[in-house]
Amino acid sequence: MNETIFDRLFEVIEQRKSEDIEKSYVARLMHKGAAKINEKILEEAAEVAEAALEQDRDHLIYEICDLLFHTFVMAGYKDITLKDIAGELERRFGKSGLVEKAERGSK
Numbered sequence: 001m002n003e004t005i006f007d008r009l010f011e012v013i014e015q016r017k018s019e020d021i022e023k024s025y026v027a028r029l030m031h032k033g034a035a036k037i038n039e040k041i042l043e044e045a046a047e048v049a050e051a052a053l054e055q056d057r058d059h060l061i062y063e064i065c066d067l068l069f070h071t072f073v074m075a076g077y078k079d080i081t082l083k084d085i086a087g088e089l090e091r092r093f094g095k096s097g098l099v100e101k102a103e104r105g106s107k
Contacts, residue, residue, distance in 0.1 A: 006082055009069070013076040029070075030077050037077055040070045 016026035029037050044067040051060040075085065 006072075009072060010076065010082045013073055017076065026073055026076075029073055034074070034077060037070065037074045041067065041074060044070050 013026055016024045017030055019027040021028040021031045029040065044063065047063045048060070048067050051063040054060070075081070
């Protein structure tokens with residue numbers, strides 16, 4: 001199986017969990033907990049929304065990557081794997097978003 005950048009990123013995030021908080025940004029975020037990671041996710045989501053209104057495609061790509069990174073840090077913090085995420089996306093694939101949302105409401 002070919003390892004993707006997402007696989008490699010999740011591996012690094014997992015490794016950084018146990019590193020020194022003075023040397024690792026990921027370790028520092030995780031040490032501060034879910035509230036701090038949430039703060040970063042919200043900040044990055046706002047930056048994606050702002051960049052989407054610009055005509056600078058590269059800037060939008062950059063901000064999307066920041067949002068994905070911090071979201072993946074939260075996944076790692078909560079012991080959610082890339083396989084877990086891929087499985088959920090696979091479950092939803094090919095299904096109307098409206099149908100999927102209605103099914104969630106019934107649970």
